[in-house]
Amino acid sequence: MxxxxxxxxxxxxxxxxxxxxxxxxxxxxxxxxxxxxxxxxxxxxxxxxxxxxxxxxxxxxxxxxxxxxxxxxxxxxxxxxxxxxxxxxxxxxxxxxxxxxxxxxxxxxxxxxxxxSRIPKLTVKVASGTPANAVVTRDGIEMGAASLGSPTPIDPGEHTIAIEAPGHARNESKVVIDRPSTEITVSVGERTATGATPAGKGGAQVPVGITIGSIGVAAMVSGVIVGVVGKSNYDDSDPFCDEDDFCGPEGITIREDARTMGTAATVVFAIGAAATATGIIVWLTAPKDEGGLASTNWRVGVGPSGIVARTSW
Structure with a gap:
């Protein structure tokens, strides 16, 4: 007492x-x-x-x-x-x-x-074949490589051990600490579907590249058409000009308009060529996906209101 x-x-x-x-x-x-x-x-x-x-x-x-x-x-x-x-x-x-x-x-x-002397210990091991980039957490806190496989002091009660790795489903286990020493082995979940996540295999880079390229091709076609129309307009000035290219007022106006169209055609074609090259580079540098271009449909053509570019995924 x-x-x-x-x-x-x-x-x-x-x-x-x-x-x-x-x-x-x-x-x-x-x-x-x-x-x-x-x-x-x-x-x-x-x-x-x-x-x-x-x-x-x-x-x-x-x-x-x-x-x-x-x-x-x-x-x-x-x-x-x-x-x-x-x-x-x-x-x-x-x-x-x-x-x-x-x-x-x-x-x-x-x-x-x-x-x-009273503290319980928990040993967390990873199954053989576990990816090297797998991350193991205990109650939401990452366990470093040095902690894995070694007895670690832990409070009594229930704890959550989770493991996840790219390309695998998250696997979570509950463990109750009610004895001096506890051991648990964790393994990654099943493989996830290829390309199931937006960041997987190419992501948005492929469609972005194809879209830019499609616009570039449309611009190039537009430039060619404008150039052809401008050349045709230039030829329409011949009746108003002599053999030495001296033109009357109407001929001068027609040829000036034709030259303006020619300049515009050159600029549009150059921009289109640059966009097409950029689109090709973006597409070629994207991580390749199964199906790749086969999953993308795009068309360029001439419609009633001008050049039309259509893309679908």
Whole structure:
């Protein structure tokens, strides 16, 4: 009974010591007023055993202003909440931050050591044949290559292990940690359909290239037609001009209009040629898709109102 009372008194003294850590020992402040308010709310909830309220309050206080006392009580709250791996990590963090001659450091070291032997471990392995670019996550956090295949401290309870890789469906598994050591092997899901995603095999680059090329061809055809019409108009001026190309007023007007059409035809043809070349380059540099051009239909022709280019996918 005496030993029990001594233990209670010692715990109270340790908590009091942590709560009295001066603000000057805290790291660079972000919002000290908010941090203090959140700390008091969290501490009150911790004292009455409302850990679901206390832990988030203390964590928010720590984010507002990093303080050793807040970190101590957060770890204490997490331990009482059953999140012993997280609590151990926070005690170890505080252990590293406190100077070696700090009178509080032995207590923190003792708390961390007491938790370490109780922490369950989870080993996540990937099945053989798993793509090298597969990504494995635990509760939404990516696990690095060094963590895979090695026992990793984890809080008791249910956790989600997921694996995904390009070209494969996401595969997700639930694992309940209720023993000292747990092992799970994950594998990627089934292969997804080729080209099922917009980014797959060419994406939008092929139709964009063909569209640009189609417009370019239409412009070239248009330029040729305008040039032919201009040449025909030029020839219509011959009755109004002599053998030395001296023309009357009507002949001069006809030839000037014809030259304007010729210039326009040259410009339109040049733009069309450039667009056609650009379209070909865009199409040729796109990742090739099965079917490629066969899945695209485009036509260029002359309609009642001029040049018509039509493309369908």
């Amino acid at each position: 005496a030993a029990s009372k001594l233990s209670v008194r010692l715990s109270c003294a340790l908590l009091a010591a942590a709560s009295s850590m001066p603000l000057s020992a805290r790291a660079q402040s972000k919002d000290p007023a908010a941090a203090e308010a959140l700390f008091q709310q969290g501490k009150e909830a911790l004292d009455r055993g409302d850990y679901d309220t206390a832990c988030p309050k203390l964590e928010a206080s720590l984010k507002a202003e990093a303080a050793p006392g807040t970190l101590f009580f957060l770890a204490d709250c997490e331990e009482k909440q059953g999140r012993i791996a997280t609590a151990w990590a926070h005690f170890k963090e505080l252990e590293q931050k406190l100077p070696a001659d700090d009178s509080r450091r032995p207590t923190v070291v003792q708390r961390a050591a007491a938790l370490q």
